[in-house]
């Protein structure tokens with residue numbers, strides 16, 4: 297089955313839904329393919345307290361469902377499925393491009409514009425207990441969830457800029473922060489390292505790896521190993537209330553690698569602060585093109601920009 301559309305949006309986080317709201321209000325009759333995790337990364341947090349307009353916070357599923365309903369109200373067609381292949385039209389000259397997108401390996405869409413809002417995924421250590429305590433003390437976003445650990449003890453894993461930034465941020469809220477680093481040094485930039493090393497609330501545990509998380513129904517501790525795989529290896533237990541992963545993110549952009557320029561981490565390169573990619577009629581919004589901010593409100597704003605650019609782009613062919 298082939299369906300022709302003006303605007304196809306890939307991804308159902310704040311970027312995708314906001315793009316859908318704007319595209320449908322611009323009469324582009326968008327189709328949104330929601331992808332493997334409906335609602336995106338935000339669904340992994342417990343409560344969203346930094347999205348403006350919700351003074352008492354918002355339950356993430358509710359917030360995303362409201363965005364979704366808002367998009368549907370203006371005419372967005374929601375499709376459940378995963379985009380499995382794309383063929384972007386790089387040869388259109390003087391006519392609207394015909395980008396081809398396959399959903400679940402069977403349904404084909406031919407779209408004049410595509411808004412990619414596939415987000416990024418936090419990297420995980422791969423411990424079974426990480427999954428078990430997800431939302432019960434395990435988090436991959438200090439800015440989102442740090443507030444729940446005011447006055448408590450938490451651990452952050454990682455030795456890069458994200459880990460140092462998150463540890464410093466959490467030290468402003470928590471009683472104590474352990475920074476678990478697998479190497480004997482930090483990889484973060486010098487200034488971030490100094491900020492961490494000079495903070496009396498942060499204890500850096502160099503050459504430590506996490507074996508497992510422990511606790512009754514929620515995280516209450518972590519078993520670590522010092523100098524793993526050496527003769528000096530030694531296990532150690534720390535009591536913590538929260539466990540923050542900061543070992544990097546990977547953008548969900550593999551599908552587009554043959555067509556779009558990406559940076560060394562895989563983030564889609566856009567022109568300046570616009571959502572425009574190097575392919576006419578293809579736009580990128582949200583975390584898939586943003587290695588820096590990774591916030592729902594920023595993603596929503598970039599979704600708006602992408603829809604406005606898609607509308608502007610289509611207007612060129614309406615004569």
Ligand code: NDP
Pocket residue numbers: 420421453454455456457458459461477478479482483542543544545587
């Ligand atoms: P990085 O890839 O720079 O760092 C990841 C860290 O996690 C490393 O210390 C790495 O250890 C560690 N790690 C990876 N896998 C594991 C594992 N399985 N177990 C334990 N530790 C692990 O990611 P970041 O997210 O920190 O940064 C990404 C990019 O964004 C960087 O270029 C960074 O500079 C930039 N950034 C800039 C900021 C700023 O300027 N304010 C803020 C945040 C990010 P190892 O060193 O041993 O490989």
